[in-house]
Amino acid sequence: MAASQPHGKNTAYWGVSWEEGYGYPQARKVGNEIYISGQFNHDEEGNLVAPAPLNSEGKPSDFSSIGEQMRASYDNIAKLLALYGATLDDVVEETLYVLDMDAAFAVVGDVRKAAYRTERPQCASNIIGVSRLAQRSQLIEIVCKAVIGSRAD
Template sequence: MPKQVINPPTVHTPIGRGYAHAVRVGNTVYIAGQVALDAQGNLVGKGDIRAQTEQVFRNLQAVLEACGGSLRDLVKITVYLVRAEDIPTFREVRSRYLPQEPPASTLVVISRLASPDFLVEVEGIAVIGG
């Protein structure tokens, strides 16, 4: 089955060009970890977990829309946070974007992400149609 690389113009250009924002194989979409960068590559919400989480979910939504889907098509997400105290705020924002039939989810607290300014990163798997 052929794979389709997806880098929508509504999401920042992949950093380092060594990856795609998403790869679609059949009905399955694998979404790279999304961070709080806007379409121009600017950090949104330095030091603010709520603003960063909002941007992350907007990026996930934009990637899925470019694939013909929506956040409702997510079946699995993996969340990386750098501060355990941000878990309640992250969950609050996530519940607004994924209110019904949420995907399976793993949340891991780690020491750091690719940039010291990133507080959260979320990757996902979606099944669109079929």
Template structure:
């Protein structure tokens, strides 16, 4: 028996340019590509404002979760990439904790020298288990 894969895309230009999907569901697991701060038309949001970029990035993560009928409580892992991590960690930590509330997924936070877009300061990827109680 083979498992079917389901993809999700926002329709932003870089999906076809880079050749990837925002998320891929395989069975009860959803692998979410690194989300970033953009609006529904793909325009970057929050240049120079780390807190706004983080909030918008989490809002985009919510849109992916919603597509698959998932909740934040079903996120089992996040991967967070941050430019200038030492400068932004004290802003990031409470925003990440607030986003998940009582739920505490595993998380890897890594400082990076650069991200895909010149203004981009944060990117958040996730793994979701749909078979967990929401």
């Protein structure tokens, strides 16, 4: 399932089961602002990309796939932004929620720079350590806000 806008041009969905269960769109456009709900490591069919292995308590036991998960999250953000004619260049703020700060810091710089295609992404960025995310094998989730026409020169 590709990202789509079945309920009008201002909201976007992936068509995955958790949207209906939780009751939310993946993105919402208001004026020239786009709010992207937390994106994580799933493909367009809702399958997890590079899921972390879980221990006997159902918690991630290895954080080495956080870079792959982060790339998948940025890919999802880019696809949603494209529905509104926007790109990552329009992102003005992002928040990364991570399970392991050390694992995140080991890869976040390179992955962000590749996603934004620049050595100095022009958006405010926050990184917050959390104890759990929506999917048990999920290591990162990224939320962002974009403003169409805000691209830095």
